[in-house]
Amino acid sequence: MQNTCAECDRLWDEYTQAKTAHLTVIVQHHKAVVQKDSAVVDAIAPLKYDLAQRELKARRAISEHEAAHEPL
């Protein structure tokens, strides 16, 4: 797999950031659930949802971009 396209690089970078942020929130959410800290669980839930959406969108953007790509 060879990325020589600036847009590919940008999209992968966005996806990596979204995935990392999502994972961080998943861990925080899990900890709060284990500690039965419902205030934190409630506060994190919308953030977790947003980041899941962001990750999905970033993943989809990569698929769409790659589908439109000229063969290397």
Ligand SMILES: [Zn+2]
């Ligand atoms: Zn590309």
